[in-house]
Amino acid sequence: MESISMELELNEIVPKVDEFAIETIHLSKIFGKENQIHAVDNLNLQVRKGEVFGFVGPNGAGKTTTMKMLIGLLEPSEGSGKVAGFDIVREVINIRETTGVLPEPAGFYDNLTARQNLRFYAKLYDIESEVREKRIVNLLETVGLTRAIDQKTGGFSTGMRKRFGLAQALINEPSVLFLDEPTSGIDPLGAQMMRDLIKDLNRSKGVTVFLSSHSMEEVEEICDRIAIIARGKLLAVGSVEDLRDIIRAKEGLHYLLEVQDIPLSEAAEAVKNVEGVTDFEIQDETLQVHAETKLRTEIAKAVRKAGGTVSMFEEEEMNLQKLFLKIIEGA
Numbered sequence: 001m002e003s004i005s006m007e008l009e010l011n012e013i014v015p016k017v018d019e020f021a022i023e024t025i026h027l028s029k030i031f032g033k034e035n036q037i038h039a040v041d042n043l044n045l046q047v048r049k050g051e052v053f054g055f056v057g058p059n060g061a062g063k064t065t066t067m068k069m070l071i072g073l074l075e076p077s078e079g080s081g082k083v084a085g086f087d088i089v090r091e092v093i094n095i096r097e098t099t100g101v102l103p104e105p106a107g108f109y110d111n112l113t114a115r116q117n118l119r120f121y122a123k124l125y126d127i128e129s130e131v132r133e134k135r136i137v138n139l140l141e142t143v144g145l146t147r148a149i150d151q152k153t154g155g156f157s158t159g160m161r162k163r164f165g166l167a168q169a170l171i172n173e174p175s176v177l178f179l180d181e182p183t184s185g186i187d188p189l190g191a192q193m194m195r196d197l198i199k200d201l202n203r204s205k206g207v208t209v210f211l212s213s214h215s216m217e218e219v220e221e222i223c224d225r226i227a228i229i230a231r232g233k234l235l236a237v238g239s240v241e242d243l244r245d246i247i248r249a250k251e252g253l254h255y256l257l258e259v260q261d262i263p264l265s266e267a268a269e270a271v272k273n274v275e276g277v278t279d280f281e282i283q284d285e286t287l288q289v290h291a292e293t294k295l296r297t298e299i300a301k302a303v304r305k306a307g308g309t310v311s312m313f314e315e316e317e318m319n320l321q322k323l324f325l326k327i328i329e330g331a
């Protein structure tokens, strides 16, 4: 009895905390009057606290428009959303305070130095001068721009601008970071540096990251979960493995086998009779099997029953970019 009443009391004291860092319900944006464009069409998203969430889609998919609505730069035509528990229409000021944004393209005061630029942004957040000066030095160190601290941002390369933009986005120690195409236009090495920075930030500070990209490979590398968007519509959400499962369910799977002790043709005959196997092919020393669903155990059993020994059994993993295109094509 006592423990029950304890629990009740706790429930009363603990404030209701939002489970998600970002949440949208039927979020839509329509541009234009006569020729209407559904830039964002009925988007339902849930981004968990502390995750790196990738928003991936081709140009014009609606990524930037979504981000602008989430940070209060554009008002939704329909639907609603919350960021860090705050309403994206009614509580924009709270959202500004708790989030950081790297827009695409990012604009700075290019005739000011990196330090002067960050001072300006820090003042917008009323950050006390002593804290501010230390934070500026630390942030520029974090993004690898210590030596450029007193250089004008106008002379920065694209990669430096992106990293500087990240420092700027972090000036108010946000709990949610919005990064619009954080690596677009940078060389591969610079892009890798940016991705490493984002991963480190997420790990060390627990910042929730919402980033957009048109590269599936990029989001696969750094994101816990991915949402695929095209023509304003959400097509799929999940981890890379979840997305692979979606494609497997639609397209089936490819297995590659090597078999000892019996000729491959005999193994093929045995596998052909497994329910769910739709096709097979013998190529060089391997047997390729196409199956509707996961049939690893069943296939191995059939080969063994025919007297064969499976010496290699692999699933041909679909290339991520192909996966991405398949999902977009399917829509």
Ligand SMILES: Nc1ncnc2c1ncn2[C@@H]1O[C@H](COP(=O)(O)OP(=O)(O)O)[C@@H](O)[C@H]1O
Binding pocket: 031, 032, 037, 038, 039, 057, 058, 059, 060, 061, 062, 063, 064, 065, 066
């Ligand atoms: N201010 C605007 N007025 C009219 N159409 C717009 C505006 N902003 C974006 N769009 C259109 O909305 C669609 C989505 O654009 P955007 O969100 O920028 O896509 P992404 O960032 O995924 O490339 C595109 O068709 C684009 O032309």
Ligand SMILES: [Mg+2]
Binding pocket: 063, 064, 065, 104, 180
């Ligand atoms: Mg964009």
